[in-house]
Amino acid sequence: MNAQQLPQGLGAARYIGQRVLRKEDPRLLTGRGQFVDDISLPGMLHCAFARSAIARGNILNIDTSAARDMPGVHAVYTQADLAHFNAQMLSFFLLPPEVEMTPLASDRVCYVGEPLALVVADSRALAEDAASLIEVEYAELDPVVTLADARNGPPIHPGTSDNIAAEMGDEELDDDLAATLNGAAHLVTQKVVHQRISQAPMETRGVVASRDGNEELTLWITCQSPHMIARWVSQSLGLPQTAIRVIAKDVGGSFGLKNHPWKEEVSVILAALLFGRPLKWIEDRYEALTASNQCREAEMTLQAAFDAEGHLLASHGDYACNNGANPQGPDNNIAVHMFVWGAYKMPAYAFLTRGYYTNTNGLAAYRGPWAIESLIRETLLDRAARKIGIDPVEIRRRNLVTLKDQPSVSSMGIPREDITPAECMEKLLHHFDLAAFRKEQAAARAEGRYLGFGLATYIEPTGSAGSMPVMTGELAQIRIEPTGKVTATMSTHSQGHGTATTMAQIIADRLGVAYEDVTVFEGDSARGGFSPGAAGSRQGVIGGGAAISAADLLAAKVKTVAAHLLNASAETITIDGGTVHVTGAPEMSRSLGEIAAIAYGEPDRLPPGCESGLEVQHRYQPPPMTFTSAAHACVVEVDADTGFVKILRWISSEDCGTVINPAVVEGQISGGLAQAIGMVLLEEMPFDARGNPLSATFKDYLLPAISDIPEFEFVPANTPSQALGGMRGVGEGGAIIGPPTLVNAIADALIPFGELPEPLALPLTPTKLLSVIEGRDLAAHSAPAPVVVAAAAPATEPAPAAAAPAGEVRVDGAWDMVLKTPMGPQGMVVTFAVDGNAISGRFDSPEGSQDFIGGTLEVNRVRFDLKVEKPMKITLKYDLQFDGDSLSGKCKMGMFGSAKVSGTRKV
C-alpha cells in the first residue's frame, strides 16, 4: 500500500485512505455473526404481541383466558400487570412524552398495531397462536389519519386541545418579506407531498432480556448504541441500582429506527423482570411493516423570490409532518428550516413548521430526517431555472455560497466556514460533459426517447456534539497488550458501518503497528463509555478523532518508556511495523512486545512516576458541527410507453474530508442513494381511511433491488474539516441528496410533455409519469373513464418514411387480425373507416367491442391508440403496414412491451 500524506499534519499514512479489508467480514461471511435472534439462553421463553385492530378507540375489555389456557403458554400480560413498574417512555433526548404513553395500551388505543398484550410461551409459534386467541372489545372512534384529518379533526389525545405535537415559526408573513416575495421579478412556489416510509432494516427489531438476580439485567438488543440503550432503559425504569448490561455485537441495519427501545422492547424487559426467566421477542416482517415506527410523511410548500437575473431574494417555507400517535419525540423538524438555504446566498427566510398527531404509527428517525429541505429546494431551483430561462447549473452558480463567500453566517444563523457545494459542482461538471449530454438528449428526443439530466447540491451537518444532551463526544480506550498486540475499546457502534475496521486503520497508523495486530471491540455497554452511536453521521468524525488522540497519547507513552529503557531521548524514538526504533541506532530496535512486557511486568524499570502498563483513554470533543458538502448528478431515461424510469448514470462529487476507507465511505453514500431511489420510485406506506396500514409484506412495500440501482461514480472533492483528522460525516448524505437529483432528472426528461404535476407527490410511479406523458390522470380509478378516447396523434415522433407498398393500399373494411400477446395469440376482427388521412374503427373480439378514433394514415402505414380499461388501464399503440390483402406490424402494450400483429382482409 502506498503511503499518503494526510491533511492537518497527520503525517504519512499506511492504512488511512486505503480500501482495507473489513475486520467484520470474516465472521459475517461464514455465518458466524451474532445478531439478537442468534442468542439462546437456558430456560429462555418466547414472546408475541396481541395488537390493536383499530386505529382509535377505547378498550372495553381484553379477554386473555383462551390464550392463558393454551398448552405451552406461561403467561399473558396486559398493561395492568406492568403498570407498577412505572416505566417511562422517553424520546431520543431522554425527555418524557407530553401525551400519556404506556408500554402496552391501557384503556385506549391510538393506532392499528399498537401492542395490547404480551404472551410468553415455549416457542414463538405457540406465542403467536395464543396471541391470536386474545379477544378485545373496543368502543371504536373515527380515526384521524392524514395531515388534513389532523388539522380539522378532533384531538386524538385526551387533555390536548388540538393535534399539534410541536410548532414553531410565524403564521403571519412579515410585511417586508411579503413585499419582497410579491414584488420580485420571479416568485416560484414548490409543493412536495412526501409519502410515508418504512426504515425497513433487513434485521427486524428484537430483544432478549434476562433478569440476573435482583440487581442485574442483561439485554441483547438490535440497536444503534448499546450505551444509549443502557442509559435510556435505566432512566426509563428508574433502576439506577440495577446494573444494566446491553450487548449488540452485530446489528442488521437500523437507519434511525433503532435509536432507542420502544413499546415492545420495554414490555419484554418488564415481562422478563416479572417472570424471572429470559425472554426473547423477534419482530416478524408483518409487524415490522405495520407496527414499527415509520418516517418521512410530510408536506411542504416553499416559495422563493428571484430577481430578473435569477438571484435569490427571499423565501418562505411552510412545513407539516405526521408524527403518528406516539412519536419518538414530538417533532416539527426545525432542521428543515435551519438548513434549507444553508448552502445558498439567501438574504431572508421565514417559516412555519408543525408536527401533527394522528392515529398512525409513531414517527422515528430515518437517515437524514430533515431531507425534504434538499428535495424541495433543489426541485424548486430547477423549476425556477426553467421559468427564468437559465440553465440549472447557472442558477446554482449564481446563488451557491463559494469558498470566497466564507466565513459567513446564513440567514438562519448557521456559520459557514468551509462548505464547498459550489466547488463540488464544478468538479462534477468537469467529469460530466453537460453540453455533450444536451446534444445526445436532443437527438434521443427526435427518436422518441426521453433522457433527462438531474443536478443537486447540498450541505449536511455531521458529527454534531455538545449542543444536545445525548450528542456527546466519543471515547477511545487503547492498550498495547503485554504481547505487543493492540486492543481498542470504542464507544462507536456498527450496524454495518464497519467502525471496527476504520478505527483500527487509524490506530494502526498512529501507533505504527500492523492493521492485522489491532482489534477493536464495541457493541457492549460494559466496555468503553457513553455515545449515542450511529446518529447524525458522527462516528467517523468524532470516533475517528478519539482514536487519533488516544493513539497519539499511547504512542507518546511508548516513546517515553522506550527512551528510558534504551537510554535515548524520546525525540529519537519511532514506532514502525510494531517495532520501536532509535534513530541512527538500528541495533537498539526492540519489538513493541518487549517494551510492553516490561511496562506491565517490571514496573521498576519504568521512568520515575510512570504508571505501569501501556493503556490510554481519551474522549474527543469535536467542533460543534462539521459540514459535508456535495453535488450529485444523474441521467435517466423515461420510457414514454411504460412510464418506467431507467437510471443510466449517477455521479457523486462529495467533500467528505479525510477518507479513512474509501470502500466504507462509498458504501455509506451508495446505501443512502439506494434508499433515495426507493423513496422516489418505489417505496410507500399508505393507510386506508380507517387507519389500516396497506403495505404489510415486501410484496406491497417495494424495496429497491439490484436491478433498480445503477453503478455510482465517485468524483473526489475532499477538503479536510476542522475536526481532528479532517473527517466529515457521510452516513446520511446519500439519502438527502439522492431524491432531488433523481426527481430533477425525471422532470428534465419529461419537459416535452410539461412540468411534473403539482404538488410533487412521491413516489413517482409509472402511472404518475404516464399521466404526465399522456396528459390525463391515469390514477383516477374511480372516475368512469370513457370507453373511447381520442388518441393524440403521435406528433412528437417524426414518422419514418413509410415503405412503398408493393400492391394496392386499401385499408377500409373488415380485417381478421391476430395479436401475439405474452399470454398467447388473440384473434379479433377490426373494421377500419378512412376519411382522408384520419382513421377510426372498431375492434370486435369474444371479450367485447370497442371503438377508436384519432388514428392516422400515411401512404400504407396506419397508427392509432386504443385505450383499454380491462383487465387494466393501458394504452395499446398500434403501428401497422398494409400490403394488398394482408397487414403486419406491432402493438406496444405499455409496460408489457411490444407484440406482433398480423392480419388478412376479411372475405
Next chain:
Amino acid sequence: MSEHRVNLTINGRGHAATVEARMSLGDYLRDEAGYTGVHLGCEHGVCGACTVIVDGRAVRSCLMLAVQADGSEVTTAEGLADGDGTLHPVQQVMREEHALQCGFCTPGILMTLAALTGGQEKADEATLMNSLSGHICRCTGYQGIRRAARRLAADSGQ
C-alpha cells in the same frame, strides 16, 4: 400438531430430528440445528436472506418445510469455507469487493452465488444479476454485490 422424523445432512454432517409439520426449514436450521447463519428477513419469500442450498439448488428456507428436506443435503453459509478456514471463492470475492455492510442479507446472497457458480454449469453474468434481483440488501446499494457477481462470472469464463 403432527410430529415427523427427518434425517438430513447439513454441511456434511448427519442430523436426525423430530419436527412439527409446520416448522420451516429455516427455523429448523436456525433453532434446532444451530445454523444461525441462516437469516430470516421476511419469512414470506421475498428478501432472499434465508437462502440455503438444498441438493445443489438455491432454496428459500422460509418457504420450504423441514419435513420436505427429509433425506436432503443442505449447505448453509457455515458450510461454504474449507475446513482449514480458507474462504469459498464466493466469500472471498464478496470480501474483496466490500459487498456487505451489516451482513444480514449476506448469507442468502452467498448461497445463491455459490449454487449458480459451484456446479457443472456456470451461470453467466446476466443470470447472476437476474438471480440477485431476488435478494434485498438495504445497506450497500448493491455496488459491491454487483462487482462480486461480475468477477465470479468472469472467473468462470462466462
